[in-house]
Amino acid sequence: MDAISELQAALGPEACLTGPTLDAIAHRSDASATGRDLPLALLRPGSVAEISMALEICHRHHQPVVPQGGMTGLAGGANCRPGDVALSLARFDGVEEIDPFAGAMIIRAGTVLETAQNAAEDAGFLLPIDLGARGSCQIGGNIATNAGGLRVIRHGTVRDNLLGLEAVQADGTVLSHLSRMQKNNTGYDLRHLLAGSEGTLAVITRAVLRLRPLPKNVETAICALEGYDAVLALMSLARTEVTLCAFEAMWADYFELCGGRRLFADIPPFTVIVETEGGGLETLLERAFEDGIIFDALVARSRADARRFWEVREGALPEAHLPDIANFDVSLPIASADSYARACRVAIAEALPSARSFFFGHIGDSNLHIMVEVPGYSDADVHAVDRIAYDIVRDMGGVISAEHGIGTLKRDWLGHSRGAGELAAMRAIKAALDPAGILNPGKVL
Numbered sequence: 230m231d232a233i234s235e236l237q238a239a240l241g242p243e244a245c246l247t248g249p250t251l252d253a254i255a256h257r258s259d260a261s262a263t264g265r266d267l268p269l270a271l272l273r274p275g276s277v278a279e280i281s282m283a284l285e286i287c288h289r290h291h292q293p294v295v296p297q298g299g300m301t302g303l304a305g306g307a308n309c310r311p312g313d314v315a316l317s318l319a320r321f322d323g324v325e326e327i328d329p330f331a332g333a334m335i336i337r338a339g340t341v342l343e344t345a346q347n348a349a350e351d352a353g354f355l356l357p358i359d360l361g362a363r364g365s366c367q368i369g370g371n372i373a374t375n376a377g378g379l380r381v382i383r384h385g386t387v388r389d390n391l392l393g394l395e396a397v398q399a400d401g402t403v404l405s406h407l408s409r410m411q412k413n414n415t416g417y418d419l420r421h422l423l424a425g426s427e428g429t430l431a432v433i434t435r436a437v438l439r440l441r442p443l444p445k446n447v448e449t450a451i452c453a454l455e456g457y458d459a460v461l462a463l464m465s466l467a468r469t470e471v472t473l474c475a476f477e478a479m480w481a482d483y484f485e486l487c488g489g490r491r492l493f494a495d496i497p498p499f500t501v502i503v504e505t506e507g508g509g510l511e512t513l514l515e516r517a518f519e520d521g522i523i524f525d526a527l528v529a530r531s532r533a534d535a536r537r538f539w540e541v542r543e544g545a546l547p548e549a550h551l552p553d554i555a556n557f558d559v560s561l562p563i564a565s566a567d568s569y570a571r572a573c574r575v576a577i578a579e580a581l582p583s584a585r586s587f588f589f590g591h592i593g594d595s596n597l598h599i600m601v602e603v604p605g606y607s608d609a610d611v612h613a614v615d616r617i618a619y620d621i622v623r624d625m626g627g628v629i630s631a632e633h634g635i636g637t638l639k640r641d642w643l644g645h646s647r648g649a650g651e652l653a654a655m656r657a658i659k660a661a662l663d664p665a666g667i668l669n670p671g672k673v674l
């Protein structure tokens with residue numbers, strides 16, 4: 230029997246889809262819109278035992294498998310090549326338990342992030358992971374990409390909120406360590422190895438996530454600033470005066486593109502959304518006015534106000550306005566972000582005069598996002614922009630991916646951020662955990 234027939238026999242036709250049904254289910258591309266090929270089959274196992282069985286069959290047949298979560302990734306990591314099988318976690322979802330004593334949630338990998346957030350809130354806790362794709366991305370995908378997002382400045386990345394993990398290796402072996410303890414020094418920490426492994430080392434099936442107290446007295450403001458020095462000054466002041474939950478900066482062109490004129494009729498050179506918990510925001514803003522750091526600010530008087538501010542940052546999706554865009558998410562020393570933006574803008578305009586670039590980011594975490602619109606762009610155009618963005622970030626001491634991961638889109642540039650020895654160690658780990666090379670081949674390395 231061939232691999233697909235064996236998978237169909239083992240999982241049943243409902244959980245191993247082939248043929249025309251696949252097109253309707255749209256497993257062709259993640260949110261980078263770079264995927265071209267449908268999988269040979271889409272596996273939808275509903276239990277850890279079925280995931281293990283599916284991988285064991287694929288391993289025996291040397292059948293490549295691409296783990297798929299909510300398909301909101303921006304690095305092409307969940308896209309299939311011709312002949313790959315996709316393994317979706319969508320049917321293995323749900324919160325299994327909330328442990329109020331440990332402050333932990335035991336959750337299945339296919340659970341949509343927003344569902345997990347709501348479950349935590351219903352139990353009186355905060356799940357401190359949040360990103361714009363919350364309505365579609367899955368916990369497994371969040372862990373596999375070590376997602377960052379909007380709360381990193383307060384609570385860290387997904388990795389920092391991961392207490393325990395269960396995953397299935399390429400040959401079907403289940404590695405289960407659903408620990409609820411914060412202290413656990415029992416050998417190599419596979420949690421940290423698998424977080425950010427982008428589906429290349431194992432399929433994540435369940436996790437124990439840390440919960441935090443619900444924040445009290447959350448306050449939100451959007452501030453107008455004259456220059457990047459003022460952004461840095463506001464950041465320093467805020468770090469010492471208040472408990473920051475978010476610090477998100479937008480350069481003028483991004484702010485205008487995303488409907489910022491609804492908030493400030495004259496577009497400021499920089500705007501920053503500051504969100505705090507525990508009070509003190511208005512005092513902070515008064516100090517910032519007195520010190521000449523900000524020249525205007527709107528303070529949210531209701532959740533609806535705060536949502537209006539956030540909509541500009543994340544809701545009014547620029548993809549809707551710009552069909553041909555390439556996304557970048559670099560990390561670099563926070564003080565260099567504007568020099569980087571200026572250098573990129575000039576170099577991109579010289580190389581591709583019709584291109585427009587827009588800058589924004591989780592600047593409190595040294596994470597800058599760039600969207601480059603290149604009308605009717607070709608692969609060569611994208612490569613030219615990649616080279617500009619990544620050469621400059623390397624020269625300024627940054628790295629090519631802050632949070633979206635490497636996937637396929639940044640694979641050829643990984644050497645800009647990691648040394649030859651590190652890459653060799655990564656290849657050795659990959660070979661040890663997936664000797665047949667069936668898990669998400671062609672991604673990351």
Ligand SMILES: Cc1cc2nc3c(=O)[nH]c(=O)nc-3n(C[C@H](O)[C@H](O)[C@H](O)COP(=O)(O)OP(=O)(O)OC[C@H]3O[C@@H](n4cnc5c(N)ncnc54)[C@H](O)[C@@H]3O)c2cc1C
Nearest residue numbers: 298299300301302306361367369370371373377378428433
């Ligand atoms: C509007 C928008 C806003 C975003 N904002 C942010 C942001 O602020 N911060 C951020 O970090 N990202 C952001 N992203 C990117 C994306 O949402 C994250 O990378 C997210 O974590 C991907 O989750 P997913 O379930 O959609 O994964 P997918 O896109 O399905 O997969 C991503 C990678 O993980 C692997 N994978 C998925 N599930 C598993 C599993 N169970 N086991 C093993 N591997 C698996 C895939 O093979 C692939 O390599 C944003 C995307 C959009 C569209």
